[in-house]
Amino acid sequence: MxxxxxxxxxxxxxxxxxxxxxxxxxxxxxxxxxxxxxxxxxxxxxxxxxxxxxxxxxxxxxxxxxxxxxxxxxxxxxxxxxxxxxxxxxxxxxxxxxxxxxxxxxxxxxxxxxxxxxxxxxxxxxxxxRFYEGRYIIGQIAGKMSKTGVAGYIASFPIPEVVMGINGFLTGARSVNPDFKLKVVWVNSWFDAGKEADAAKALIDQGVDIITQHTDSTGPMQVAEERGIKAFGQAFDQIQAGPTAQLTAIEDxxxxxxxxxxxxxxxxxxxxxxxxxxGLKDGILSMAPYTNMPDDVKAMAEETQAKIESGELHPFTGPINKQDGTVWLKEGETADDGTLLGMNFYVEGVDDKLPQ
Amino acid sequence: MDIAQNILLTIMTAATPLLIAAIGELVVERSGVLNLGVEGMMVIGAVCGFAATLLSGSPWIGMLAAIAAGAFFSLLFGVLTLSLAANQVATGLSLTLLGLGLSGMIGESFVGSAGIKLANLDIPVLGDIPLVGRLIFGQDPIFYISLILTGGVAWFLFRTRAGLTLRAIGDNHASAHALGINVLKIRYLAVMFGGACAGLAGAHLSLVYTPQWVENMTAGRGWIALALVVFASWRPWRVLGGAYLFGAVSIGQLHAQALGFGIPSQFLSALPYVATIVVLVIISRDRRLTLMNTPASLGQPFVPDR
Missing domain, CATH: 3.40.50.2300 (Response regulator)
Structure with missing residues (x-):
């Protein structure tokens, strides 16, 4: 009202x-x-x-x-x-x-x-x-930084854009750690600091040591800071909410x-x-400073970013399987924009069933 | 073990603001006044608590400021509906609208500021008891206040003469007036108590739950508190049960999702509401008892004849 x-x-x-x-x-x-x-x-x-x-x-x-x-x-x-x-x-x-x-x-x-x-x-x-370009980079960072090999993803609504982000993140993580797993929690809201924080706590209690989100508040970042784990900012540099937790942020x-x-x-x-x-090369998307991580991880992230910007690397390049193990992209094949914009399936390694 | 403790702590944190706001509203409604402005008073409490904390450097002062702000804000409702006998439903709704807008304005310069958390109790030996140590001895102060409030209100309403008077007013204000009870004065006090509780619940959000200020941060919790009061048929311990049940199912469904059971998340998201309503309706199925507990003159304006 x-x-x-x-x-x-x-x-x-x-x-x-x-x-x-x-x-x-x-x-x-x-x-x-x-x-x-x-x-x-x-x-x-x-x-x-x-x-x-x-x-x-x-x-x-x-x-x-x-x-x-x-x-x-x-x-x-x-x-x-x-x-x-x-x-x-x-x-x-x-x-x-x-x-x-x-x-x-x-x-x-x-x-x-x-x-x-x-x-x-x-x-x-x-x-x-092309948010997925940023998601791919933060996924790679998560793949390197996570000790448990499991990250948590706080998601809003099951729309193609969000699903694409989840897949981009996991594809990035798997490019450095092929066994990487992802837990997804849907909060069915774009903005509810308390609920997002609860989701972050639930994920951390279940053993994830890195969280990322596709919701709009800084609630999860605060929880990460409090619990001493790492997280990624969403849409905006959230370093204020997580001075020792934020690894980087995807900035629009x-x-x-x-x-x-x-x-x-x-x-x-x-x-x-x-x-x-x-996407990244046009400057509509940028990455906040890479912080709270070792130099080699930072160097890797910067290199990936440069490769994506130059067009040398497309984050969705095969071989990538769908969640059920069937082939989505063959070796060397890249995803076309139409498939990405209508994405309604998970890639392999997501520990969740996609709400239809 | 640690996980179980963490989960329980998360549930308690989620339930506490609902419980406090609902207990306040319960007293208001028991006095025969329906204040739908809980959400508005809560968000005012959240912003004032946060602002006062930052300005003074002490979350305790912030908490007191939130209580005062909630009570003061509810006074506006009191003047309109009690002294001027305005429609309670309309006034309560406007109070929510006003609260949401006003809080955005007050909080504008505090957005993005790092908050200060109201520290948890830290008792050296007792807090280290396995399993229950942190649950019983290591929580935030507002959690303890919420339990004291529930017990206090239950005792006050059903074990004291003043509580009897308040309930009598809620059941039949004309008779109470005829007995020489100052109906409006007691209703004013009840409304302000409700406002203070809503303010405290808001402070819990901005000082404990997620120590920050963002617009609309109550996100509908005031409405949930209102519903809890009705479904708990105006009984304090049932409100406590309802708030904890709601908290438990809300957190439980997040865990179920993270475990990857494959249950549709839309269904899981609706579950806390469904479960709470079903359970509270079932335990309130005794019609006679429910009728007895329903404040009979709820929402009716009272104009004393002189």
Whole structure:
């Protein structure tokens, strides 16, 4: 309900803002699933918005609406934005996919950008980041650093993006330790610090000595710090929550993309129906400093990162088996983007049954 | 052995905020007032506790600040529903909305700051007893407070005259008024007690559970506490049982997932709610007893005639 109030407030603010600045300012709007200050996913988008605003200066007005739940509320919030004069609307969570498409149909003149989805339309473009490249690197680090050979993965919802992350991590870990195992716990939430922390504790109690997460709070990092094990930051550098626990973090850098797309929307070169999927080499994804690890592990991580950036290494290169032991990728074969974006199976070594 | 102890500790940590908030709300509802603002008061407690801890450097001061903030915030509800006889359901819901928004504002500059944990009790010899040492002698102070609160409230409600008076007001405020009892005064005190408890439960989240401040960090725990009170048919020890059952199943399902049993995680995630409701409904199946324990004038405004 807070969201509704926020939505109302933002609409009011948006409405008054439009009338005040007349027509010369181009309006770019952002919808967030979490709070701007979550220290993870949403904060990374907020930093990106601030970056674009600063770069584009007075010509653009950016507006953001936070804490919009995935579901019917999202459609209302996006539609309000579309009505209030937004030229381009960025919807920044997987669950906003269908609402974005629905609103885009009603407002053909407004441009839409949806993060991490797979549905496009004449006025909807999707953008994503090759998170699995970072996951592969942290997997390798985990493979080297773990003494028990088992890592714990705190996952949100069983969507392809999350499954891809799990597989990327394990593939990386297995590249240095072929017997590496992975335990997965689904918390069915993007953001619940307490629950994420509980999941971390459960995993640690069951013998994992490294945890990583695909949820948005710093709860698990704090538990890792307290229990004296290692962990990886998610979406944002979480070193503050785990000064001795964080090995590195996968950082999302959306700013340059936002700047580019808003600019394109303003000068008419923006195209709908596109799917942008950049990775480490484009800078949309970066790794936080490698800390709390021996020099040789750090050197290995840096080398892998360089190889991925240069295109020499594709994280999903065969031989890789599926969880049931059947062959997914033959020796030397690499995964195509379509399979990755629709990933609905685990690779070998995941100690979990994929929720369907 | 260590694992069993760790699991039990995790369960207790998960159950404690629910228990404290629910015990507070139980007293409020026993006095005939329905305050749906638990979530809001809790989140206010969490942010004020965290802020006061950082500003003063002492989590104890933070805890007291959270209690005070919760009580003060509930006073707003009290003035509207008791003195002005506003609708309790609507006011309670608004209190939650206000609490969530206000806490975000208060906490803005504290996001990302490293918290200070309210230290666990550390008794040298007793804490080292195998199996139970840490469970009994090595927990955080708020855990002990939660047990004292439960026992205290049970004793107060059913063994003291003041408790009888409070329950009488909850059952029939008109009769209580006719007997010369100051209905509004006692309801004010009950509402503030509920607010203080919710504030303390919030402090547990931001000072013990996950010592940090993030927006919406209560994540619906206030609503769970509210439901616990009803399903426990307004009885303190059942609330304790319900909170621990909920905590146990929540943590148990995470362990079941980590063990890789292959049970669908969506089902496991729903399990704590289902299990708690089923068990509490079964133990409350005696209709006569349940009816006796239900505060008959719950949610009805009272305007004393002069």
């Amino acid at each position: 807070k969201k509704i109030v926020l939505a109302l407030a933002a609409t009011l603010a948006a409405a008054t803002a439009t009338s005040a600045v007349a027509q010369e300012k181009y309006k770019a709007c952002f919808i967030y699933v979490g709070s701007k200050t979550d220290g993870g996913w949403t904060q990374a988008h907020e930093v990106g918005r601030e970056y674009a605003q600063e770069k584009l200066g007075d010509k653009v007005e950016t507006v953001a609406l936070e804490n919009v739940p995935e579901g019917p509320d999202a459609e209302r919030a996006i539609e309000r934005f579309a009505r209030s004069g937004c030229g381009i609307i960025f919807t920044t969570s997987f669950g906003f996919m269908d609402p974005t498409i629905a609103v885009a149909e009603k407002f053909p003149d407004v441009k839409f950008e949806h993060a991490t989805g797979y549905k496009t339309a004449p006025n909807v473009t999707t953008y994503n980041s 850098t959306w700013g340059p993309y936002y700047e580019k797309q808003i600019k394109a929307a303003m000068d008419g070169t923006w195209k709908g129906g596109q799917s942008s999927w950049d």
